[in-house]
Amino acid sequence: MTSMRVSGRGGAAPKVAPYAFVAPAVVLFLLVFALPIAYTVYLSLFRTEVKGLGLGLGNRTEVFVGLDNYWRALTDSELGAGALRVFGYGAILVPTMLGLALVFALLLDEERVRARGFSRIAIFLPYAIPGVIASLLWGFLYLPGTSPFNQMLRELSLPEVNLLSPTGIYFALANIAVWGGVGYNMVVLYTALRSIPRDLYEAARIDGCTPLQIALRIKIPLLAPALVLTSLFSIIATLQVFAEPTTLAPLTNSLSLTWTPLMKVYQDAFGRGDIYSAAATSVLIALVMFVISFGLLRITRSRAFGGER
């Protein structure tokens, strides 16, 4: 901006120009991002209060309660339990999804591989299916009564598997996310792999490296920035998990309507009609994500991006 002003010979119009250029972005940012956040913080400091039986007009008033909603959210055992469940789910999901994405990316990067274009599309395709639809489809496959897998097991007189049991549900949910997420992460990693100069591999080969050694000692270390990025995105997506458990909940006794923190926010806001405590919980979740994201970047920055100055 400074350089523009200098080159603009100092008149009134050139001083306005840069502001006019950034105005649409700033206005949109303020309207759809900053304002809702500010309004959420504002709401989180209030609560409604009912007088008497509450049956009749004008019985509800909005009262200022300071940080009371935050204190309630922090001491709510269901929110803590939900956070723990999400960590358990993430512990299964993130390593599996990124591990598979990395393996597929490395395989596709091999020179001898055939039908590369087709495989890439085929692995990526599930990402195009919306989470709710995928969950409905998987729901059919999981329900013991309608599952073709269980039917096969029954015919072979093998014990049946119920993925909708209290423990199985973690794997059932992680599976939906793995199925949908591997392709996306693979494309990110694969693109990063393609940008590594090929002569590095040639040099390694001349030094006697096997393809496996090239993958482990050259490709993966050079992929580190992309791996950090995909992990960060995956962790954020994990913390925000909502559509899959919400869609599966009516099918099973194992999923409560407050199974994840975001489901609890939804229940508070729209089930209980208490947008105030929902706002407080949202702010807390955002803070946790902020801390995790920046913490992870801080820890890994020196290592992963060390060579990128």
Add this chain to the structure above:
Amino acid sequence: MRLDIAKKAVAVGLGLTLLAACGGGTEQAADGPVELSFWAWAPNIDKVVDKWNASHPDTKVVFSKQAQGDDLVTKLLTSAKGGNPPDLAQVEYQALPTLVSNDVLADISEGAASAKDKFAPGIWDQVTLGGSGVYAVPQDSGPMMFYYRADLFEQYGLKVPTTWDQYAQTARDLRAKASDKFLGTFSSNDPGWFAGLVQQAGGSWWSVEGDTWTVSVDDAATKKVAQYWSGLIAEGAVDKTPMYTPEWNKALNDGTQIGWLSAVWAPGVLQGNAESTLGKWAMAPMPQWDASAPRTGNWGGSTTAVTAGSKKQKAATEFAVWLNTDPTAVEALVTESAIYPAAISAQEAQAKPPAFFPNQPDFYTQAAKIAATSSGFTWGPNVNVTYTAYKNAMGEAISGGADLVPALTKMQTATVDDMKANGFTVGG
């Protein structure tokens, strides 16, 4: 200062969003007929609305199809907060106190109080909330009944249970004769179903004295019902998977579930979910706790309500009363929407059985007798909280193989805590 600007900007922003979302549906032409917006989900109710529009050129009702039950409550609350609710909406009985308490519904006693005599007193109490106001006009009711596969009952030599003891024994006998079949299921996903069973057992979850609410979701009658089903689940006599899942539909279709404790509207559901079983089902009164004093509860049933935000409440009230008491309207509701009307005169007038029950010509005569044994029930101002707690606590108890009675304590605590947090006076 800053906060004020922010507030105004937010208000403008929200206003714009709402305007965009609603497309100005409630705007009215400067001259011409009064236009009323109506949100409902009953199947084919638009055809009944058409009849009104044909005979009332001065008042045009614009119908808009909505999602059922809880989702519409959420949408009504949100639209009322946004200041742009529809003029009329279909509301279930248990949602009335919640909506009244949130200032969403108008008191229409002036235009609707005279309709009182057209309904059974128990039903009318539900729309007055025990006070002098009238917050909706009853549309249909859902007295609970027992549905069973007559052909399979005969095949396995089972008799229709008339008491809960017999129901338990029938469930066991069936398991002994066909280990892959169930007489029914306990659904952690259907709090309205459980509430109906509790009403039958004489439970009372909310009551009012002066300005004080009393909450007893874990009262003796409710405990009795929970204990009964705990026992059946523990011995494996009934299924424990939720209703309304693809698995349950399949089980109704292929005869894995040979019975269903449901309500008068069940034929429509069976027709949709288990089409291949046409003519194989039969209906009987609910199994009883005390066979000498038969009772039943209600599962579902809804009303037509006018919103407090409506600028045309008088015209809207006229439509609500017409829709649910006018003989042609109610007849159309029965034939087009297949509901069980709340208006007494219409209940008696139904001669033909539901299309899915050609084998039971006296279906509605029996239904009217059963409906007369419905027990009253007072709904609280936060039924949605209790219902969510039911789904969570019952689901957890069943999947953990535990007793259902402690889940009632969780429902009670969740309900009372929420009411206290909102500033209600809760005694007892």
